[in-house]
Amino acid sequence: MSTIAETTTSITAAVNANTPANLANDTLASNFTTFLQLLTTQLKNQNPLDPLDTNQFTQQLVQFAQVEQQLKSNTQLETLVSLQKTAQSTQALGFVGHTVAIDGQTSRLTSDGAGWSFNSPKPASATINILNSAGATVFTGSYSLNSGIQNFVWDGRNNSGVKQPDGDYTLSITAKDAAGQGVAVSTEIQGVVDSVDLSKSPPTLSVNNTDHALDKIKRVVRQLGAS
The missing domain is CATH 2.60.40.4070 (Immunoglobulin-like)
Known part of the structure; x- marks a missing residue:
């Protein structure tokens, strides 16, 4: 079965590979759900003598939050680029006939x-x-x-x-x-x-x-x- 670390690595790799924002968001949601399921299962079935390292899964939660913020930033940048291109097109059309x-x-x-x-x-x-x-x-x-x-x-x-x-x-x-x-x-x-x-x-x-x-x-x- 997939581990929490493997799930975190897969979503980070998808974002770093310049995956389109909408696809990366879908991937993030899917992997985050899987992450929570794995985390819950491991917490339920952990060995009392060897409990799950709380620092480790807290760190992984933080990684997911950072990735989500990165995706939001990428989406906002795409919007700004699109607006700039629209402005350039409008400006260019204004030159016709001059x-x-x-x-x-x-x-x-x-x-x-x-x-x-x-x-x-x-x-x-x-x-x-x-x-x-x-x-x-x-x-x-x-x-x-x-x-x-x-x-x-x-x-x-x-x-x-x-x-x-x-x-x-x-x-x-x-x-x-x-x-x-x-x-x-x-x-x-x-x-x-x-x-x-x-x-x-x-x-x-x-x-x-x-x-x-x-x-x-x-x-x-x-x-x-x-x-």
């Missing part, structure tokens, strides 16, 4: 042009190059940058005025301040969120036909604007 800014240099050219934004720590003179997916430069221009975040929209025409095919284009900036020292300018891409994939965690947003995790969104802007 223009967002994401770290990056590559933007997709459409009939509306291709847009970027960049952040210069100080006023600077800059050369902006736009490269196609093959790495060839299709546009070069000189611009004066203000300090802070500003937008840049390319209409898709090269320096000869020829409209370039839709696709992915990469923007690079080389900037110098008034003293001729190099200025590091960070770039972002902008685009409208056209769909959300809620099957992923965290949810991903489709921007310019490219998926981006929700936590990669830096800013929400009203619209793409010219520099």
Whole structure:
């Protein structure tokens, strides 16, 4: 017949093996009932000259109580995770139709042009190059940058005025301040969120036909604007 120690070990092992909370609760209830039955039987039939160690079964009762508390904590954590996922999904859906800014240099050219934004720590003179997916430069221009975040929209025409095919284009900036020292300018891409994939965690947003995790969104802007 099973002993009290074996019963206690079986329920502890089930919990430590990441058993689902509802199944572990059922297992705990079943094993605890068995534990009490075995305890009662041993108390009834114990040898008066060698009685059951009260410290031992008290310790095992405490173990069951600790396991029960652990299961309750796990259930509460599962609830919190579920609520967080729901909140993320609700937040992600709110981005649909809005223009967002994401770290990056590559933007997709459409009939509306291709847009970027960049952040210069100080006023600077800059050369902006736009490269196609093959790495060839299709546009070069000189611009004066203000300090802070500003937008840049390319209409898709090269320096000869020829409209370039839709696709992915990469923007690079080389900037110098008034003293001729190099200025590091960070770039972002902008685009409208056209769909959300809620099957992923965290949810991903489709921007310019490219998926981006929700936590990669830096800013929400009203619209793409010219520099």
